[in-house]
Amino acid sequence: MTTIPTRDESAFPVEFADLTESLVNDYDPIELLSRVTAICVDLLPVQAAGVMLADQWGALGIIASSSEQMHLLELLQLQTNNGPCLECYRTGEPMNTLDLSGPGASRWPEFARRATAAGFRGIAAMPMRLHHDLIGALNLLSEQPVPLSHYESRVGQALADLATIAIVHERTLRRPELPVEQRLAVLNQRVIIEQATGMVAQAGGYDISEAYAVLRRRARESGRRLTDLATALVEGRIAVAEADPPG
Template identity: 25%
Template sequence: MGERRRPGAADRLCKACVELLGIDAVAISLVFDGSNVGTLGASTPKARKYDEEQFTYGEGPCLDAVARRGPVIVTDLADPGEKRWPAYGPAMLSHQIRGVYAVPIVVAGEYVGALDLFQAQPATFTDHQAMGAVAAAELAQLPLLDLLDEDLDEAAATPGSFAWTELNALTRAEVSQATGMLMAQLNIEATAALVRLRAHAYATGRSTTDVACDIVARRLRLDPH
């Protein structure tokens, strides 16, 4: 990879958003096939945790922003009428986050992720913040492009091509390993194994990656029943 920007530049971009836009936390999500598969960058470890919760629960602003191909904003997750994320919403409230805003990131014509902004207090995002978030989402293309092979024409023409190899590789590898181990241990399909992994993370109040690491290191073995 040499001196490519990789996640370091993405972290710096997230930190700059916090400082310039007056946001409490910022993360850059990677989204493939409707799933949050990795965190490219985050302003703090807490921001990375906020993003990973979207993977654990299979819902959240980054997924909606990519699916809708447009910004997603929630002023107050504590609003009784706000029910779009029945699992992710309460999880974020437990982290003292009430306002969220997500802007999709597009690379070579593909919606591959989102810039996620988090606020501790109910947030009516200003025009300045919204414009800054859109600009930052465009800048986020740079570290993403650095993860692609050099043949960007192929990437644009064939989204499933090998030009996306490095980008696809930046996923939660421990989760993939743990899923494979659970398939073998419990004699279940991959989808069921991932559900078991996420369910255990939810039940124990831990991140999916932390649970996966324990399974891979054989510190944890899930009950087959």
């Protein structure tokens, strides 16, 4: 079967360099992981991407999604305890694109039904490893069930590895901790960002994707880390109007 070529192979070194440059500066891990999912969509023949991270009990949580549809499909996997991202995390093996209207339909029936209804037919996943420990997985959804090429698979795994490094490196710079505690800190940050996103959505009449974009844009414009802005909003130290000023 012929694979769809990567959208722009020459763009990968530039995108990767931008991400790695962030690792030597002060960065927000949630913001960087959101960038990873967006870059997956830019560089690979996929239309959605998401990152899940495990807590100290091995339970996965949603950390970043390239779209609201992806977020809902990740949430479905957690609710049903069944899906490609969970399988990739449990086995530690990368998953090349499977047809959700074929083999994937019997493997993950509810996920396949909802994903195909949303316009996706292909699923791939990359494990996130820290030494010999599995800490999460990167999900990739495509409109066509065309297998990733060897090059595309390596790009996907490199981005999953960079996401792992981003999680561990940020916490180590600020306060050396055990790897499990590092992951818990990032999961907690995600919860705070979701709360802040909900506040912006309610106040501004946005959907969740729009509210998250508003929050990210305001963090960049104000020179704050996304997590710091979200925390200030949730704790009432700033008003919603400061996070979403009139244009």
